[in-house]
Amino acid sequence: MQAVRFRVLSIEDKRSTNSEIQVGGTYIGQANDLRNRVYYTDEAGDDWIFYVDDTCEILDL
Numbered sequence: 001m002q003a004v005r006f007r008v009l010s011i012e013d014k015r016s017t018n019s020e021i022q023v024g025g026t027y028i029g030q031a032n033d034l035r036n037r038v039y040y041t042d043e044a045g046d047d048w049i050f051y052v053d054d055t056c057e058i059l060d061l
Contacts, residue, residue, distance in 0.1 A: 001031065003030060009057060031058065037050065
């Protein structure tokens with residue numbers, strides 16, 4: 001896994017009330033080895049999986 005900065009394009013799961021994740025927001029997550037998924041845990045403790053070029057875009061590596 002590799003740390004990446006990514007932008008959220010869409011959120012398909014329900015957010016908890018304390019989640020800070022937002023469409024258009026940029027965050028630091030972990031990309032899998034194929035760089036087609038980004039994993040992120042928000043401050044509320046919710047685990048997210050974003051799909052590159054679908055629900056997120058990688059901004060830099």
